[in-house]
Amino acid sequence: MTPWVMRFLIANAIGYFLQLTVPGAMDALVFVPALVLVRPWTIVTYAFLHGSFGHILFNMLGLYFFGPRVEARLGSRSFAWLYVASLISGALLSFVLAPHAAIRGASAAVFGVMLAFAWFWPHEKIYIWGVLPVPARILVLVTTGLALYSGLGGSAGGVADFAHLGGYAGAFIFLKWRDWRSGSSQFRRAVASAPREAEARIGNWRKVDPQAAHEVNRDELNRILDKINATGLESLTPQERTFLMHFVPMDDRPKLS
DSSP, X not given: OOXXXXXXXXXXXXXXXXXXXXXXXXXXXXXXXXXXXXXXXXXXXXXXXXXXXXXXHHHHHHHHHHHHHHHHHHOHHHHHHHHHHHHHHHHHHHHHHOTTSOBOSSXXXXXXXXXXXXXXXXXXXXXXXXXXXXXXXXXXXXXXXXXXXXXXXXXXXXXXXXXXXXHHHHHHHHHHHHHHTSXXXXXXHHHHXXXXXXXXXXXXXXXXXXXXXXXXXXXXXXXXXHHHHHHOGGGOOHXXXXXXXXXXXXXXXXXXX
């Protein structure tokens, strides 16, 4: 169990306990978009309330299964920001598209974590009901379509569909922003300005030690190295080249201006 996953699990449990035991807690903390100027704190607090035990159980199972790997990949600080960005964007999209609906639940944040999981491991199989295997990226696409259909009136209400979609949107924006400011993004810009040097550097792929990589990244790194051995360095996609460069020994990395 990673640190922030544990903290968010505990925070949700506390929030659910408070709403059951403290009179008026639900009314004070639930997010009603039309009242956001009167109760601005609810743009965050709504995500720690739930409609039923089944509601919180389902959300916390999602956080428990997807969260640790995402936190290990992003780092604890970035994971915490991803979670908060997703729950806030879920509230904001609800404010725009469902201004009169009271919103509660961690679904927007958990959907954001699920999108991050699919971002890093798009082909990983997720077993629906423990039986039906669905690639993570397909699960995100299907749930997006279902939320759009339901939110636009295709099914009965009662589900915060726009909060779910907002969670996806917030996570996507956060991950794109993080990628833009990361070292890999700087490397891609360096490749554009100095392609020959970059190609020479990536030629040092034989010096990469998979055992030195974090276990979260090791399978992907081994897959890329196996691909090079099987079909050559030229067969790598730009994304695979960028990923591989993270593991070239420090002295062999290009110097970025």
